[in-house]
Structures are given as structure tokens and as C-alpha cells.
Amino acid sequence: MFRAEVFVTLKPVVNDPAGLTIRGGLHTLGFDTVTEVRAGKYLMVTLDEADEGHARARVEEMARQLLANAVIEDYRIELQPIGDPVAAGERPV
């Protein structure tokens, strides 16, 4: 099993009105050292895959086809193996 974290962000050339609005809110709260906020999306995808390379290729394909729109967005993928917590030697909480 693998858990992929996919971070989808607007390309640097794309305006981000939401980020600008959040920055304004932070300034209102007194966080006046904030120079930029960019808003994005976080997606967590759990896959039943045995091989890490294959799992990564699948998530890449998902990002290309659906999770990100290449016209306006970039993406970054972080992949972690996850296993049965007991089998991995951890105590279930």
C-alpha cells in the first residue's frame, strides 16, 4: 500500500486572487511581514499497489489526466509506503 500526497499549485505566471485575499486577511491581523500567499490544493490518494515505481507512475498519470490542469497548474507528488501498523511493529493508537 502507498499513500500519495499531491500538491497542486497555480503556475507562477497565473494570478491567484484567493492568495491575495488571504494575504490581505493576514495583514489585517497584523502579520505585516507576509509578502505573498499562494493558495493551492492538497490531495491524499491511497493506492493498493505493491511496487513503488509503479505506484508513482500511476499517480503521475492521475495528476496529468485529472488532478491538475496543465494550462494553469503545477503539481508535486510525495509517495510513502504505508502498511498494516501492527505488522510494521507499531502499536495501534
Next chain:
Amino acid sequence: MKTGIVVFPGTWSDRDCAHAVSEVLGQPARYVDHREDSLDDLELVILPGGFSYGDYLRCGAIARFAPVMEAVTDFANRGGLVLGICNGFQILQEARLLPGALLRNASCEFRCEWVYLRVEQSDSAFTVDCRPGQLLRMPISHGEGNFFADRETLEAIERNRQVVFRYCAPDGRMTEEANPNGSLRNIAGIANARGNVVGMMPHPERACETLLGGVDGLAVFRSAIHALSRVAV
């Protein structure tokens, strides 16, 4: 003009479109379910406004993979007329049938108001009845209609005269104040290179009767009728 109006889960302007086409213009229209895979009986396909699949992930991103979209792509590639209105425009871009993308409005507000549009060209199937420079008044109703394309794409669509409508002031000037959402170059609607596929953020179907505040939207649908009759001749 045998018209199909595609209904996805979350589409909200399908009945307005059907009313405009069948009741106001007297043309045959039917609803097309998002699971259908054949559009062979149709001459015009409308992707109406709404919030298909809850606008989850991105507007139009999930709808673009609905079974009917394969048929819409084939239909468009064969030269069939396709009009994407509001969410329908977003879906056509996600499906890569039209270039660019629609971002969140620059104001971060949902804008629901009447706007003026300047017709930029009368070559597309949905503007053959108009003259370049003509002004049309119709409503917008969206939170994500901020047209974006990278520089290269933008130059290409300008060069190919694919910009169909721009937001303008009541006197036809293209001003920043007249731009309701921050769209690059006030772009409100574009066509594909062939001119048979058009996407637009404003709602022509809501401007087809005096009772509703204006009839300028009729020009878009009447253009399609005339574009089809030209083909038939």
C-alpha cells in the same frame, strides 16, 4: 435546428436553454443525459451552465470525463455545432476542445449582473448573424470566469481571430471597469479554429425575452440556425 442540451449532475441552466430553443425560437430540442454515447440525431449540442459534479476539483474537470463527452468530441470534430455556456465553457476547456482556462474571478466574488459584450468576429457559427463591433447585452452569473491563457496561446487565438466576445462599456469601449472578472483582454467568449465550437461565460439563453430584461441572446441562437442552413444549402 435539432438541439441537444446536455445535463450533468449539477447542471442548472438546462431548462432555460430548452425554453429559449423550443419555446422562444420554436426549434426541436431534447435533453441529453451525461451517460449517453450518441449524438447522431443532433445538429447543435449545448453544454449549459451550472455546477457539474459540484465543481469539485476544478469547474468542469469531472464532467469532462462523463461518457457523453466522448460523443461531444466526435460531434465537434465532425463539424457539429457546440455551444458551451458558463460551466459548459469550462467543460469545453477541460476537454481541450477550446484553449485556455477560466480562473476564479479577480474580485473573488460571484458576479451576477448584466454586461455588455462586443462581437469581435462574425465567422463563428454563433455570430454569423452579428456584425463585428455590434454590442450585445446579456447576464453573467459565475464565480470562475476569469479567462486565462499563456502568452503564446493568447497570441495564437488573437491572430486566428478566435476571440468572439469581449466585455465592454455601454459605448463599446474595452475598459477595465467593464471587465467583471479579470479576464485577459476582456475575453468573454472564444471559438475553436474551425468556428463550430464556441464557449462563452455570459448567458444568451437568459436574454431571449423582453420579460427577462433583453433579447440580445437570440442573436447567438439565430446565428446557429443560419449557420446550419448555409451548410444545408
